Amino acid sequence: MTVLSAGLAADSARIAERLPLLERRSQMVRSVRTFFEERGYLEVETPCAVPVPGEEVHLRCFRTELERPDGSCEPRFLHTSPEFAMKRIVAATGRAVFQLARVWRNGEASSTHAPEFTMLEWYRPGADLSSLMDETEDFLRALLPPVVHRGMDVIDLSLPFERLTMQGAFARYVGADLLGTAGNAEALAEQARVGLRNGETWEDLFFRLLLERVEPVIGRERPTFLTHWPAEQAALARRDPADGRAALRFELYVGGLELANAFEELTDPVEQRERFVTDRKRRIGLSPDQDWPVDEAFLAALPDLPACSGIALGFDRLVMLATGAPRISDILWLA
Numbered sequence: 001m002t003v004l005s006a007g008l009a010a011d012s013a014r015i016a017e018r019l020p021l022l023e024r025r026s027q028m029v030r031s032v033r034t035f036f037e038e039r040g041y042l043e044v045e046t047p048c049a050v051p052v053p054g055e056e057v058h059l060r061c062f063r064t065e066l067e068r069p070d071g072s073c074e075p076r077f078l079h080t081s082p083e084f085a086m087k088r089i090v091a092a093t094g095r096a097v098f099q100l101a102r103v104w105r106n107g108e109a110s111s112t113h114a115p116e117f118t119m120l121e122w123y124r125p126g127a128d129l130s131s132l133m134d135e136t137e138d139f140l141r142a143l144l145p146p147v148v149h150r151g152m153d154v155i156d157l158s159l160p161f162e163r164l165t166m167q168g169a170f171a172r173y174v175g176a177d178l179l180g181t182a183g184n185a186e187a188l189a190e191q192a193r194v195g196l197r198n199g200e201t202w203e204d205l206f207f208r209l210l211l212e213r214v215e216p217v218i219g220r221e222r223p224t225f226l227t228h229w230p231a232e233q234a235a236l237a238r239r240d241p242a243d244g245r246a247a248l249r250f251e252l253y254v255g256g257l258e259l260a261n262a263f264e265e266l267t268d269p270v271e272q273r274e275r276f277v278t279d280r281k282r283r284i285g286l287s288p289d290q291d292w293p294v295d296e297a298f299l300a301a302l303p304d305l306p307a308c309s310g311i312a313l314g315f316d317r318l319v320m321l322a323t324g325a326p327r328i329s330d331i332l333w334l335a
Contacts, residue, residue: 011334021323021331028143028319029100032120035142036098039135041122044097046085048104052295053077054084055276056235057283060106060290062115077292078104081312082121083236084298087265090123090308091301098122100315111327112257112317114335120318123310129248129264132309133225136252136260137161140223140318148321150255155321159222166229167246173213178206179245182230203232219253226251236272237263252313254321262311269302 015022033043051074053061062078079085082101089097103119124132141157148155170178176191185202189195192209200208218224227250231239234247248264266272276294283290319331329335 015333018330021319021325022333024323025319025331028315028322031143032098032100032315035139036122039096041096041098041124042093044086044089044099046079046082046089046099046101048078048102049076050079050085051076052084052292052298054080055279055283055295056080057279057286060287062104062106075292080105081119083310083312084295086121086123087305087310088298088301090125090306091304094125094306096122096124111329112320114316114328114332117328118315120313120315121310123265123308125306125308127309128307129227129250129262129309132262132264132311133161133163133227133250136225136262136311136313137223140254143318144322148255149324150257150321151326153220153255155220155255156222161252162218162222162224163227164218164224165227165246169214169218169226170209173217174209176209179230179243182232182245206230206233215253215258216256219255219257223252223254223259226253234266234275235263236266236275238266257317257321258314259317259321260311260313262309264309265305265307267302267305267307269299272302273299 036043049064049066059080061080064076064078066074066076068074080103082099082103086097086099089095099121101119101121102116104116106115108115124135127135144157146156146158148157167178170176174192176188178188181188181191181202183202185196185200185205188202188205192205194205194209196205214226218226228240228246229237229249231245231247234249237247237249240246240248250262251258252260252262273294280294316328316331319325320328323331325331
């Protein structure tokens with residue numbers, strides 16, 4: 001048997017073994033479109049190879065090059081999210097939009113991470129964070145069985161989803177006043193009764209405590225929305241007008257999986273540019289090769305972006321929950 005034929009045989013066997021899971025995936029793709037089309041959303045498609053892939057500090061991008069007919073070349077990157085492009089479409093049309101997008105994040109690989117995966121994103125004008133959580137609950141109940149199993153966890157989707165602020169989560173599980181210690185790593189460490197590691201910043205400690213004490217215990221019996229993140233983690237979210245120390249952002253956790261990340265969208269181009277400049281400096285300080293210009297087209301569109309909320313949901317992880325698959329590679333056609 002040649003190497004090529006052996007590879008084809010392995011592909012056939014692997015797909016045949018997982019075909020029920022893959023058929024469920026295809027069914028869920030159809031259900032996604034039905035859910036959003038019945039609610040008046042417009043499905044859109046945006047470019048994957050873009051001049052600016054995003055501004056996330058800790059994500060690494062795949063780099064490529066655009067060759068023009070005149071022989072000139074320009075750098076391009078495979079996007080880590082279609083967010084900037086989709087919000088430009090909302091700004092231009094005022095319409096609610098959704099997309100099942102292929103996205104890329106270099107250097108990510110685990111039982112729940114793949115360097116290339118499918119992201120479901122949707123943006124809804126007029127929605128605040130609370131109404132987006134309502135819609136996300138409806139979506140999960142439409143796509144998933146009433147009870148899902150993840151490891152030893154049995155998650156009941158018929159129960160109201162928990163809505164827990166980050167401040168409340170740290171008070172409950174860490175014993176710390178998160179927002180009251182913002183920027184003061186020593187104070188947060190003292191309240192959490194942990195030692196600061198060498199060079200550890202407040203942000204570093206925040207994420208360590210989130211990963212070690214909060215995420216392992218939420219979303220285990222019913223899904224949990226972890227809301228109102230520290231303003232330092234606002235990214236593209238508005239600050240909470242009731243408490244400027246917090247951002248109008250939530251993440252959704254189900255059975256130990258971080259499933260979605262959502263913002264009540266910032267529409268101020270001046271503030272957004274300032275955040276981009278800050279994030280860019282931090283990103284290049286960590287990874288000098290991750291350098292690209294600020295997305296001027298996105299910033300130019302922001303004044304026309306209506307008040308809206310948007311969410312990015314890991315579709316592959318949703319399929320894992322629906323099927324009980326333990327690894328993301330189990331529900332990818334060719335992994």
